[in-house]
Amino acid sequence: MTKLKFAVLPGDYIGPEVMSEALRVLVAATAPAGLELDYEIAPVGGAGIDEQGQALPDSTLQTCRQADAILFGSVGGPKWENLPPQEQPERAALLPLRKAFGLFANIRPGLLYPELTDASPLKSERIPEGIDIVCIRELTGGIYFGQPKRTTQLDNGEYQAIDTMVYQTSEIERIAEVAAITARGRGGRVCSVDKANVLETSVLWRKTVVNYFAEKHPDLELTHMYVDNAAMQLARDPNQFDVLFTENMFGDILSDEMAVICGSLGMMSSASLGVQRNGHGHPFGLFEPAGGTAPDIAGKGVANPCAQILSGAMLLRYSFGQEELAHRIEAAVRATVTKDGLRTGDIAFGREPVGTKAMADAIIARLAR
Numbered sequence: 513m514t515k516l517k518f519a520v521l522p523g524d525y526i527g528p529e530v531m532s533e534a535l536r537v538l539v540a541a542t543a544p545a546g547l548e549l550d551y552e553i554a555p556v557g558g559a560g561i562d563e564q565g566q567a568l569p570d571s572t573l574q575t576c577r578q579a580d581a582i583l584f585g586s587v588g589g590p591k592w593e594n595l596p597p598q599e600q601p602e603r604a605a606l607l608p609l610r611k612a613f614g615l616f617a618n619i620r621p622g623l624l625y626p627e628l629t630d631a632s633p634l635k636s637e638r639i640p641e642g643i644d645i646v647c648i649r650e651l652t653g654g655i656y657f658g659q660p661k662r663t664t665q666l667d668n669g670e671y672q673a674i675d676t677m678v679y680q681t682s683e684i685e686r687i688a689e690v691a692a693i694t695a696r697g698r699g700g701r702v703c704s705v706d707k708a709n710v711l712e713t714s715v716l717w718r719k720t721v722v723n724y725f726a727e728k729h730p731d732l733e734l735t736h737m738y739v740d741n742a743a744m745q746l747a748r749d750p751n752q753f754d755v756l757f758t759e760n761m762f763g764d765i766l767s768d769e770m771a772v773i774c775g776s777l778g779m780m781s782s783a784s785l786g787v788q789r790n791g792h793g794h795p796f797g798l799f800e801p802a803g804g805t806a807p808d809i810a811g812k813g814v815a816n817p818c819a820q821i822l823s824g825a826m827l828l829r830y831s832f833g834q835e836e837l838a839h840r841i842e843a844a845v846r847a848t849v850t851k852d853g854l855r856t857g858d859i860a861f862g863r864e865p866v867g868t869k870a871m872a873d874a875i876i877a878r879l880a881r
């Protein structure tokens with residue numbers, strides 16, 4: 513039996529609730545295919561602070577290092593919000609994990625089923641078929657990390673602050689490759705977003721992307737868009753995109769805009785892929801819901817497990833090369849929500865809501881059909 517070895521970091525508040533349901537679904541999907549899930553659960557975030565005094569305990573990092581991927585819940589919440597900023601669960605757990613595994617590519621599907629368009633702030637007539645796009649953000653370069661980065665006082669007493677946006681061709685090429693691979697599994701269209709009319713880094717970005725696609729992926733459709741226009745086009749007609757990819761800060765903003773347009777956080781998954789290849793020859797990755805720990809509904813058994821389940825499907829796809837199984841899980845979630853009509857409170861829109869476990873049970877039943 514092939515073993516899929518991954519670390520499970522449920523985190524805080526609804527994190528463990530949705531994680532246990534996602535694991536049940538993953539077992540139900542993989543067992544019939546002769547795959548064994550070999551996972552180890554470790555504390556992270558507030559749970560890490562409470563159990564071992566650190567948001568990312570050394571033992572948890574060790575568990576991750578021995579694994580081929582990480583399935584992450586979400587971390588943080590009111591219990592720890594008075595800690596200093598550098599000790600906040602999100603910052604003290606996710607940033608070191610990104611650094612430890614060189615997680616350079618953040619992939620966020622922007623998926624909204626036609627039956628759920630009420631969840632979107634866009635008018636339903638604008639998105640009669642729902643939304644189905646992917647936003648890819650470069651995660652380790654650009655202005656958030658470039659040096660120099662400092663505030664100084666000038667001779668006239670004024671303060672001056674500097675951030676530096678910096679990119680190298682290799683960083684641009686590796687994110688372009690992730691965009692190309694993602695587009696290959698979809699509509700084959702890639703839109704590279706930059707600000708090449710103003711920024712030097714964007715001029716290099718565009719030139720590198722053009723050359724890279726001409727050499728490696730000439731069959732894919734490549735277009736370019738300035739970031740200000742991309743922000744408008746996302747709100748106007750999101751489905752004109754198939755896969756859009758961009759640098760760190762632009763991606764931070766566009767991926768959040770996309771999340772709002774797509775409605776409920778309870779449905780949104782994400783993947784962050786690293787520089788290393790794992791024991792299966794695929795990228796090491798961290799897979800997590802796009803939303804947070806939802807303290808307002810934690811402990812009630814009502815959280816939507818779909819984002820965590822769909823993150824598990826992404827783990828199978830990207831870190832274990834199990835495209836078909838990933839697709840089966842995604843189809844089961846879709847059918848449960850749209851055909852069976854099961855809805856947790858966040859996507860109920862007047863229907864009788866079901867709880868976390870009932871939702872997962874229905875998805876497992878769909879998988880068995």
Ligand code: NAD
Pocket residue numbers: 526530585586587588589590602606777778779800802803804805806807808809814815816817819858
């Ligand atoms: P949130 O995403 O936790 O919640 C926002 C709203 O969405 C809430 O009304 C919540 O009930 C709802 N929601 C989110 N996920 C849901 C789900 N699966 N099912 C049903 N409803 C869902 O954002 P917040 O309230 O701003 O943050 C709460 C905590 O989570 C904070 O401590 C924040 O720092 C943390 N956070 C962590 C991550 C992460 O771990 N990556 C990401 C974002 C926020």
